[in-house]
Amino acid sequence: MGKYDDIINTKYEGVPNRFHMSNRQRAAQFAPFAALSGYGDMIRESTKIKDEKVELSEDELNELNQCFSVLKKGDIVKIVYYDRGYYRELEGKVTRIDTYERNVRVNDITIRFMNIRSLELIEVFNG
Numbered sequence: 001m002g003k004y005d006d007i008i009n010t011k012y013e014g015v016p017n018r019f020h021m022s023n024r025q026r027a028a029q030f031a032p033f034a035a036l037s038g039y040g041d042m043i044r045e046s047t048k049i050k051d052e053k054v055e056l057s058e059d060e061l062n063e064l065n066q067c068f069s070v071l072k073k074g075d076i077v078k079i080v081y082y083d084r085g086y087y088r089e090l091e092g093k094v095t096r097i098d099t100y101e102r103n104v105r106v107n108d109i110t111i112r113f114m115n116i117r118s119l120e121l122i123e124v125f126n127g
Helices: 023-028 039-047 058-072
Strands: 078-082 086-098 101-106 109-112 116-121
Touching: 058 116, 078 101, 078 109, 086 109
Parallel strands: none
Antiparallel strands: 078 086, 078 116, 086 101, 101 109
16 A cells, blocks of 8 residues: 555545636736846847948938028927947937027927937928
């Protein structure tokens, strides 16, 4: 006779005063857990090939300066700018232009003039 032969064929009736957990609830207990939230994103970001910042030609600089001369608060723009190793594209409303600090604010993102690759006026604010 084996060590557990007396209980091996006994029907399990659960624990008194506890509800029975469904298979879905039981499985949720063992779902993957991300102890380091954002770590996977950081690893993916570090494996991306970074863009090299492009020096603008004289003509491109003149075109940008012309856009800045007519740009005003409230205009809707499409802007391509260099940020932390990558070129990003943003479309939104100009909320601030600071010629002293040499930056523009679009959708609560401040972009330095020197990091702007291209600027396109989508809609001019008339107000």
